[in-house]
Amino acid sequence: MDLNILCYLIPALIMFCCGVYGFITRKNMIAILISLELMLNAVDINFVVFNRFLFPGSMEGMFFTLFAIAIAAAETALAIAIIVNIFRAAKNIDVREITKMKF
Amino acid sequence: MDSVGSIIMYVIIALSIVIFSVLAVTARKILRAATYLLFTLFATAALYFQLDYPFLGAVQIAVYAGGIVVLFVFAILLTSNPGDNSEKLESKKRFTGLVAALAMALVGGYALCTRCAALLPDMQSAGMQKIGETLMGTGYQQYLLPFEAVSVLLLACIIGGIVIARKR
Amino acid sequence: MDATIQILILAIPLFMFLFLGLLGKYLSHKLAGILGTTAMGIVTALAYYTAYLYFFSGDPHFQDGTQRLQYIVFNPVWLEFYGNLHINIGFLLDPISAMMLVVITTISFMVNLYSNAYMRDHHGVFEKGFQRYYAFLALFSFSMLGLVVATNIFQMYIFWELVGASSYLLIGFYYTSPAAVSASKKAFIVTRFADLGFLIGILVLSYYTGVFSFMDFTSAPVEGLADTFKISTDTAAAVLVNKFTASPVPMFMGCSVLTWALVLIFMGGMGKSAMLPLHIWLPDAMEGPTPVSALIHAATMVVAGVYLVARLFPLYLQETAALEIVTVVGALTAFYAAMVACAQVDIKRVLAFSTISQIAFMMVSLGVCRPEYHHGVGYMASMFHLFTHAMFKALLFLGAGALIHAVHSNNYTAMHGLRKYMPVTHWTFLIGCLAIAGIIPFSGFFSKDEILTACGEYSTLVYIWMSAVAALTAFYMFRLYFLIFWWKEHKVHDPHHAPHDQPWCMTLPLIFLALVSCVAGFIPFGDFVTFNGEEHTFDLDWTVAGISLTVALISIAVAAKMYMKENPLPDKMAAALPRLWDWCYHRFYWDELYMFITHRIIFGLVCKPIAWFDRHIIDGTMDAFAAITNKASCAIKGLQSGNVQTYVWVYLIGALLLGTVTYICLL
Numbered sequence: 001m002d003l004n005i006l007c008y009l010i011p012a013l014i015m016f017c018c019g020v021y022g023f024i025t026r027k028n029m030i031a032i033l034i035s036l037e038l039m040l041n042a043v044d045i046n047f048v049v050f051n052r053f054l055f056p057g058s059m060e061g062m063f064f065t066l067f068a069i070a071i072a073a074a075e076t077a078l079a080i081a082i083i084v085n086i087f088r089a090a091k092n093i094d095v096r097e098i099t100k101m102k103f
Numbered sequence: 104m105d106s107v108g109s110i111i112m113y114v115i116i117a118l119s120i121v122i123f124s125v126l127a128v129t130a131r132k133i134l135r136a137a138t139y140l141l142f143t144l145f146a147t148a149a150l151y152f153q154l155d156y157p158f159l160g161a162v163q164i165a166v167y168a169g170g171i172v173v174l175f176v177f178a179i180l181l182t183s184n185p186g187d188n189s190e191k192l193e194s195k196k197r198f199t200g201l202v203a204a205l206a207m208a209l210v211g212g213y214a215l216c217t218r219c220a221a222l223l224p225d226m227q228s229a230g231m232q233k234i235g236e237t238l239m240g241t242g243y244q245q246y247l248l249p250f251e252a253v254s255v256l257l258l259a260c261i262i263g264g265i266v267i268a269r270k271r
Numbered sequence: 272m273d274a275t276i277q278i279l280i281l282a283i284p285l286f287m288f289l290f291l292g293l294l295g296k297y298l299s300h301k302l303a304g305i306l307g308t309t310a311m312g313i314v315t316a317l318a319y320y321t322a323y324l325y326f327f328s329g330d331p332h333f334q335d336g337t338q339r340l341q342y343i344v345f346n347p348v349w350l351e352f353y354g355n356l357h358i359n360i361g362f363l364l365d366p367i368s369a370m371m372l373v374v375i376t377t378i379s380f381m382v383n384l385y386s387n388a389y390m391r392d393h394h395g396v397f398e399k400g401f402q403r404y405y406a407f408l409a410l411f412s413f414s415m416l417g418l419v420v421a422t423n424i425f426q427m428y429i430f431w432e433l434v435g436a437s438s439y440l441l442i443g444f445y446y447t448s449p450a451a452v453s454a455s456k457k458a459f460i461v462t463r464f465a466d467l468g469f470l471i472g473i474l475v476l477s478y479y480t481g482v483f484s485f486m487d488f489t490s491a492p493v494e495g496l497a498d499t500f501k502i503s504t505d506t507a508a509a510v511l512v513n514k515f516t517a518s519p520v521p522m523f524m525g526c527s528v529l530t531w532a533l534v535l536i537f538m539g540g541m542g543k544s545a546m547l548p549l550h551i552w553l554p555d556a557m558e559g560p561t562p563v564s565a566l567i568h569a570a571t572m573v574v575a576g577v578y579l580v581a582r583l584f585p586l587y588l589q590e591t592a593a594l595e596i597v598t599v600v601g602a603l604t605a606f607y608a609a610m611v612a613c614a615q616v617d618i619k620r621v622l623a624f625s626t627i628s629q630i631a632f633m634m635v636s637l638g639v640c641r642p643e644y645h646h647g648v649g650y651m652a653s654m655f656h657l658f659t660h661a662m663f664k665a666l667l668f669l670g671a672g673a674l675i676h677a678v679h680s681n682n683y684t685a686m687h688g689l690r691k692y693m694p695v696t697h698w699t700f701l702i703g704c705l706a707i708a709g710i711i712p713f714s715g716f717f718s719k720d721e722i723l724t725a726c727g728e729y730s731t732l733v734y735i736w737m738s739a740v741a742a743l744t745a746f747y748m749f750r751l752y753f754l755i756f757w758w759k760e761h762k763v764h765d766p767h768h769a770p771h772d773q774p775w776c777m778t779l780p781l782i783f784l785a786l787v788s789c790v791a792g793f794i795p796f797g798d799f800v801t802f803n804g805e806e807h808t809f810d811l812d813w814t815v816a817g818i819s820l821t822v823a824l825i826s827i828a829v830a831a832k833m834y835m836k837e838n839p840l841p842d843k844m845a846a847a848l849p850r851l852w853d854w855c856y857h858r859f860y861w862d863e864l865y866m867f868i869t870h871r872i873i874f875g876l877v878c879k880p881i882a883w884f885d886r887h888i889i890d891g892t893m894d895a896f897a898a899i900t901n902k903a904s905c906a907i908k909g910l911q912s913g914n915v916q917t918y919v920w921v922y923l924i925g926a927l928l929l930g931t932v933t934y935i936c937l938l
Contacts, residue, residue, distance in 0.1 A: 003113055005221045008150070011117045013211045015124040015143065017204040020923060022128030024916050025200035030179055032916075034140050035128055037171065041147055052154045056226035059237060062159055063246055066238075069166050070253045074260035076171050080178040081267040087182040099913030203923050210927050214934060 008049040016042035029083050029093040033076065040072050112153055119146040133179050141172045155228040274345045276317050277362045280372070281420075283314050284413035288406050295402025304390075304397075307405035308383040311412060315376040318416075325369040326799055332499050333364070339804040341365035341490055343498040346422050358429075358483065361422030365502075366800040367581055367654055371419035374661045375571050377787075379412045381780035382566040385669055388777040389562055389676060404444060404560070411437035415571050419578060423483040424473050427579070431469070431539070434572045435462050441567060442559040454555035461552040465542020472535030479528055480510055489585040502803045504642070507585035526592070533586065533593040537600075540576025544630045547604040551861055553627055557619040557681075561672030564619060569626045569668050570661035577633040577657055584637065584650060584802055591641075598638030598729075602736055605631035607859065609743035613750065614855035617681045618671050621751050622664070624858075625707065628744060629660045635737060636722040639729035640802060648728065648809055650802035652721035659714035659791050663706035666784035670700040673777055674755060677770035683754040688761040692770040695778045697756050699785040704752045706788040708745035709823045716820070717792035717811070723819055724812045738822060745823040749830035759837040 015038055022035030044065045051061020087093050120143060127139035144167045151160035241247050287310045295303050325333050325342075332342045346361030386408070390398040398404070414433035421427035436459075443455030477483055486492070489507055490500035511529060540546070545553035556568050567573070580587060580597060587594050605628045612624035633653040640649025673696045678685050690697040706713035709720065719741060727734040763769045772778060797809040833840050845852040854860065910921075 002222050003110065004223070005219045006215060007113065007117070008154075009215050009219060010212070011120040013208060013215065014121050016211070017208045018124040018128045020207050020919075021200045021204035024203050024920050025196050026128065028133050028183075030175065030182065031128075031133055031136055034136055034175065037140060037167075038124055038127060038143065041144065041167070045147060045150060048151060048154060048156060048159065052156070052226065053221040053223060056224045058244070059229060059234075060244070062156055062229075063237065063249075065159055066162060067246075067249055067253055069162055071256065073166050073171055074253075074256050076174055077260050077264045078267070080174055081264040083178060084181055085267050093182050095915060199920055203920050206924065206927050210931055210934075214930075 005049060005053045008053075009046065012042045012045040012049065015039075015045070027094045027096060029086070029095050029098075030080075032095060033079055033083070037072065037076065040068065044068050109153065112149075116146050116149050116153065119143075120150070133183060134176070137172060137175045137179060140175070141168055144168045144172065155226050157228060158231065158234050274362070276321055277344045277364075277420075280314055280317050280321065280376075281362070281413060281416055283310050283317075284409045284416065286310075287409035288413060291402050291406035291409060295406055298402060300397035300401045303402040303405050304383075304387040307409060308380070308387060310409065311376070311380045311383040314412070314416075315380040318372040318376040321364070322369040322373045325364050326366075332496055335493065335501065337806040338501055339366050339799070339806070340493060341486065341500040341502065341804075343422055343486075343500075346498070349426075355481065358425045359423055360417075360426050360429075362420045363422040363485070364420070366804060367578065368419045370654060370658060370800055371578060372416065374658055375412065375415050375419065378566055378570040378661055378665045379408070379415075381665065381669070381784060382562040383408060384776050385565075385672070385780045386560070386562045388774045389672055390560065400444065404441075407437055407440045407444070408563075408566070411441065411567060411572070415575075418575060421485070421582075423485060424476070424488075424583075425483045427582070428466075428469065428473055431543070431575065431579075432466065434567075434575065435459065435466065435543070438462075438556070438567050438572055441563040442556045444560055444563065445558070448558070450555075451558040454552075454558040458552040458556045461549055462542040465549050466539050468535045468542075469539020472532045472537075472539065475528060475535065476532040479532075485582060488583065502585060504585050504588060504803070507589050510586065511589045527590070529586075530590045530592050533583070533590050534596055536583065537576075537580060537593060537597055540579045540634075541600065542576070543579075544573050544576030544634065545604075545627045546576065546600050546631060546634065547607055548861065550604065550608070550627050551865055554620050554623045554858070557617070557623050561619065561668060561675055564623070565665045565668030565672065568623065569664040573626060573630055574633065574657050574661065577630060577637065577653060580634070580637050581650065581654060584640075587637075588642070594638050594640075596638075598635055598733065601631040601634030601636075601638055602733060602740075603631075604628070605635060605740045606736065606743075609740050609747065610855050611858045612747040613743065614852060616683065618674065618683050618686075618751060618755065619668075619681055621747060622667055622671055625667075625744065625748065626664055628740060629656070629664065629707070632719070632722055632737065632740070633657055633660070635733065636725050639725050639733060641729070642802065644725065644728035646805075646807045646809070647802040648721055649725035651797050651800055651807075651809060652718060652725050654800045655794075655796040656715075656718035656722055658794075658796070659706065659718045659788070662784050662791055663703045663713075663715060663788040666699060666781060666788055667703040667707070669777070669781055669784065670696050670703060673773045673781065674700075674770075676773060676777075683751065686755045686761070687758045688756065689770055690756040692761060692763075693772050695772045695781060699781040700756070701752060702785040702788055704748045707748050708827060709741055709819055710827075711816075711820060712789070712792060714788050714791035716816070718796075720811060720816045720819055721809060724815050727812075727815060738819060741819055742822045742826045745826035746830050749827045750834050753830060753834035757835050 019035045019037075019039030019042060022038065023032055026032050026035060047061040047065045047068070049061075051059070055061070083093055086098060090097065092098075123139045123142040123146060127136050127143055130136040130139055144163060148160040148163040148168065151157075151163055237245050238250055239245075239247055287307060291298075291303055291307060298306070324330070326339075333340055342364045344362040344364055346359045346363075348357045349360040350358040352358075383405070386404065390401055390404060392398075411434060414430050414437055418427055418430035418434060421430060439455050439459040442458050443451050445451040473483075476488075480487070482488070486500045487506070488510055489502055491503035491506050493499040493501055538549075542549045553568060553573065557564055559568075587597070608624040608628035608631065612621050612628065615621045615624065633656050636649045636653035636656065638649075640647050640653070673693065674686060674689065675681055677689070677693060677696075680686075702713065706715040709716045723734060723737055723741065726737045761770070795808060797807045799806075801807050833844075857863070
């Protein structure tokens with residue numbers, strides 16, 4: 001039995017879908033951020049898998065992932081800072097309560 | 104033909120990715136969700152190791168599992184009491200989420216299944232020296248500029264984080 | 272010939288307008304008045320000098336034996352379009368423009384001087400906007416001078432509009448009074464409407480002839496002298512032959528195009544000179560300061576229509592149909608205005624209608640002028656009357672201003688019996704009245720007599736008609752005179768504030784103009800102004816003179832009988848002819864007719880539907896667009912709920928659909 005590319009992509013896809021589901025359904029902003037990390041991670045996996053299966057000689061996918069991880073870290077740090085700030089202001093991090101930015 | 108060991112390894116990794124992902128988005132305790140995320144990230148790191156990207160796996164563990172998740176845990180502790188349960192989801196909300204996720208899965212799965220069928224080719228794992236040269240080089244397919252950009256970004260992020268989160 | 276003086280004649284008033292208009296508020300009132308008056312005095316001296324040179328120097332440019340010539344002092348191109356289509360701004364010296372220079376500058380100087388005192392109250396406090404007043408006076412003087420020295424019809428049109436604009440500004444000088452504002456607008460709109468005809472006339476004339484210059488219409492160049500022309504009916508006839516009657520003859524509605532052009536140009540003159548039916552603005556224009564009425568609405572601007580016809584007279588001679596229209600309009604207006612003047616209470620209105628009537632006299636005189644009748648006496652008489660009328664009517668208006676200033680009312684009912692209190696005003700006003708009534712030896716006698724002679728040569732009907740108007744003139748002027756100065760004793764409430772004569776700068780112009788009115792009649796006008804420039808001595812026709820003198824004396828006697836002492840006769844007469852009295856008093860309901868036409872017919876039947884269309888169809892369409900946009904945004908604004916998760920859901924589904932579509936289409 002051979003492991004073809006799909007064997008790696010399908011779990012990544014499932015991970016991504018979980019991220020989507022979580023993003024849409026969770027109320028806690030940190031949980032939403034967690035879902036976001038899941039999606040990002042799924043994408044990272046895709047980069048690596050395509051790199052590995054289709055272009056084994058080069059390293060673009062790998063480096064893309066590397067930078068994505070770095071940027072994800074930065075993004076998370078900022079997002080968490082914002083969330084902490086919101087919590088301070090509103091005593092609450094329920095995303096449904098934070099709906100000031102509308103018409 | 105892959106070895107049985109690697110197939111078993113793959114099955115474990117794939118199962119843990121799927122299971123922990125699902126748990127991470129369905130767990131009602133937020134701290135547990137963070138923990139499941141940590142497991143998912145570990146599983147991803149294992150996947151990288153299995154695909155002959157040890158450096159990437161190490162970065163994944165160090166930055167993601169070690170850094171980001173810790174950040175999450177701190178944030179969770181700062182913004183909620185550990186015992187808090189999130190409320191039960193309304194069915195409507197869950198339905199919309201499921202629709203979106205399933206639509207994504209359907210479209211993505213269909214596209215993947217009709218297009219992708221490559222087998223795992225052989226590959227020499229890239230040595231540390233080569234990775235270092237690629238990361239720090241300025242030549243073709245070398246990444247000094249993005250590297251510096253990321254370093255500036257991280258710096259900005261540190262400052263931004265402090266500015267946003269500090270008490271006034 | 273050096274043109275400096277002529278340039279200065281135009282430049283000084285323009286400069287004073289700019290100077291007083293821009294910097295006036297930094298000057299004291301007194302200084303502004305003195306500056307304006309001095310500048311006008313200088314212009315007057317220069318204009319007199321120019322006229323003296325023109326009439327008496329015998330320079331070959333000005334005179335060829337007994338024929339006076341037209342000389343273009345300067346004529347630079349102002350606007351160039353292409354080829355020979357260009358507009359010049361020039362300075363034309365010929366008999367009528369030289370005469371007009373004298374008239375305008377004299378009256379303008381007198382009015383400037385007079386206004387120094389008039390535009391103050393009894394405590395010597397200046398009116399608000401005194402400097403602005405002087406700036407506008409300077410603008411008017413500039414425009415009027417530019418009008419009379421125009422070398423081409425387009426320059427005339429430009430200055431024609433400028434005098435209209437300055438008239439508008441001066442009528443509306445008391446802009447806080449609604450009556451003055453509406454009067455200024457009325458004057459502007461009515462004359463504007465007439466000027467539309469003028470403009471179309473200019474365009475028609477220029478389109479068919481290809482020239483603008485008056486010389487090309489009416490004069491022939493004098494050989495050997497640059498810029499010198501003599502009036503020639505041959506040129507006018509050639510215009511007719513070469514341009515207008517070239518086959519096929521351009522006709523429009525049964526009349527030749529030249530007739531149309533001349534009638535349309537005359538329409539402009541009708542508006543400015545307040546001929547029936549475009550006279551309605553002039554009585555209302557009396558809302559302006561009285562010196563302005565004297566300058567603009569009696570002596571100078573309103574005769575621009577007469578001047579226009581006189582300027583194009585050789586052309587009019589080619590189309591006698593147009594001249595007959597001028598005659599008919601003039602005759603009707605003269606009679607109408609004289610009738611109305613008999614029943615007015617406001618002394619300025621009486622004078623305004625009298626002005627209309629007298630200008631109509633000039634128009635009739637031009638209309639009946641034919642070279643074959645007594646060497647074209649009508650043209651000379653018209654210009655002569657223009658000259659004398661300017662003097663005595665300015666005198667009457669300035670006198671009326673003095674009266675109004677003394678009693679603070681425009682109505683004779685507030686005056687009565689003022690002769691003892693204001694002797695100078697009384698005597699000068701009397702001289703003005705005698706002059707306009709046509710009593711020998713005052714100036715009006717001579718000019719009116721020559722007009723009547725011209726009418727008599729033309730047709731007996733016109734002669735009798737105009738004599739009747741002259742009789743009415745004498746009657747209403749002396750009615751006015753007796754009602755102001757006699758009728759009954761003036762009631763003085765407070766001896767310290769009894770009406771009295773005005774300071775010297777108001778009485779001096781009165782005395783000067785009265786003197787001019789006494790002697791101007793003896794000027795041998797035929798030596799200076801005739802229709803073709805040929806000097807010609809016109810002898811007084813003593814039959815006509817005797818008849819008109821008798822008629823005038825009878826009218827004065829009737830007026831004296833009715834109004835010298837308080838008596839019930841006028842009321843009885845008004846009661847006996849109620850209909851006639853009402854019609855005269857209400858100016859034959861012309862204003863009401865205009866109100867009816869404009870409000871009921873034009874506004875009601877034309878503008879209202881247009882406004883409705885604009886409001887409901889044009890605006891409605893735009894409003895509908897706005898409303899649809901508004902409604903649509905209101906309907907979809909709920910989508911921007913502020914809920915991030917909804918956004919993500921919508922975005923994701925949209926992206927998936929897009930991806931699917933792309934996938935299906937491309938692969």
